[in-house]
Amino acid sequence: MKRGIWILAALLAWAVSPVSADLRAENWNAFAPLKGELTISGGTAHIPVMKTLSTEIMKASPAIRISIAGGGSGLGIKQVGEGIVAIGNSGRSPKPREIEKYGLVLHRWAVDGVAVAVHPDNPVHALTTAQLKAIYAGTLTSWKTLGGPDRAINLYTRDASSGTRSVFWKKALGKGEIHAKANFVKSNGAMKSALAGDPYGIGYLSVGHLDASVTGLAIDGVAPTLANVKSGTYAIARGLFSNTKGEARGLARAFIDALYSPRGQEIIAAKGFIPVKG
Template sequence: MIRQRGAWLFLVIICVLAMSTGVRADGYDAFKGLEGTLKISGGTAHIPVMQELAREIMTRYPAVRITIAGGGSGVGIKQVGEGLVDIGNSGRRPTDEEIATYDLRLHRWAVDGVAAVVHPQNPVRALTSRQLQDVFAGRVRNWKELGGPDQAIHVFTRDEASGTRNVFWKKALGKGTIRKDADVVPSNGAMKTAVATDPAAIGYMSVGYVDETVQAVALDGVDPSVENVRSGRYPVARGLYSNTKGKPSALAQAFLDLLFAPEGRAIIAAKGYIPADK
């Protein structure tokens, strides 16, 4: 009896010592014993989170290689559906037709706002929905009509495969027209560069991409902040999805699980997005 009690006490001490020294499972442990290449493409709003996770995974597990490409939501859905990549990212929910055609499994791991942005030197910091729609439709073509400088408005947009464009067009522009002479850029990163280097520019991008190089514009008196997106006060928002064709591979499943683990959620929040529950 004394020996049994002693053995039990020894096990308790070992467990306490293990916990106190930080020996614990984390979201990256799912990659133990795995090897091979995980291919990811699609929505560009996802890329900051994907890259951060991929760097940490490949540092810990050199037998795992992860490639990440953009192309927009439509590209991500199409490429995963055709078996060209393991995970296809989209900044919109795939349509019922896409889900049925490609046997897609949807994994929504974050909520993201989409904000209109201008150059930091532009004094126009707030617009109504009607003003924003008039600007993108070309009915308003000079910043002086909005309280800004006497300067022609330079409109930037995304191509029709973009999930960022899709939500902005629906929820901010009310499915209105976009000027045919608007300059088209291929990604959120390219949009930030275009607007940051053009004092007459206006465009739109994921709230997660907004930094001091651009100025986010309040819409109908509501700033596109993470807090306002989370509360629902700022309505131009969407889910961020990582989609697979059928059941994910072991590598893809480990990556998807990490997005919902504490380590993944911390990175999602740090990049300006709102983590979603699994």
């Protein structure tokens, strides 16, 4: 099985009947008359929500198959625009030229912070923006300078198609340099694994992916918590989008409506994001 891809249940064939947004969270009754395959790709921050929601829907309606792939925001936008998938997830708003080129309709269902993170054994718990910029530019290279061990700082970053990288680059680095020797990882999950295994590493990932295996750093005295993201105090934040080519129909419409349902909002909050209703 390829990394980042989950194939989750049975049967094919598309259904195009409209679905009410008034979904019952207990048993997903709105999906009962539907069947077919729904394909989703793109931003990796979205995957925990996508997986949980898809599992519940397919348990309630075995005639539905939902396939979820990562690949980054740029890939999600491109694939939905080219008709390869029905929903393309992105951790950034598609650019105006992308919206115009592909006829995209944007569905923003959560707000997410992007946390700068390190191994939990690292004694450094806070940075200034100037220090962070110097680290990623490659001019500040030792943890000792920051009160940590006398070891080199190992940089981790995402590839250019990542919405997480785009937000980090713009809002944390002010579009500053990311050193060419930084280690590339392909997803939020891969970033967490890399930092959890490297006591001298530094990287960035969705606040929703923070747990005991990685520590989020305060930036200019503000910690990457959900409360601070929600209040706007923590400014390294972005919307999470599920984009469709034109107005969503059939299973895509039902799935997006499910994200805005009470149960969908519960799942979003449980995965560490701030739900956006409607």
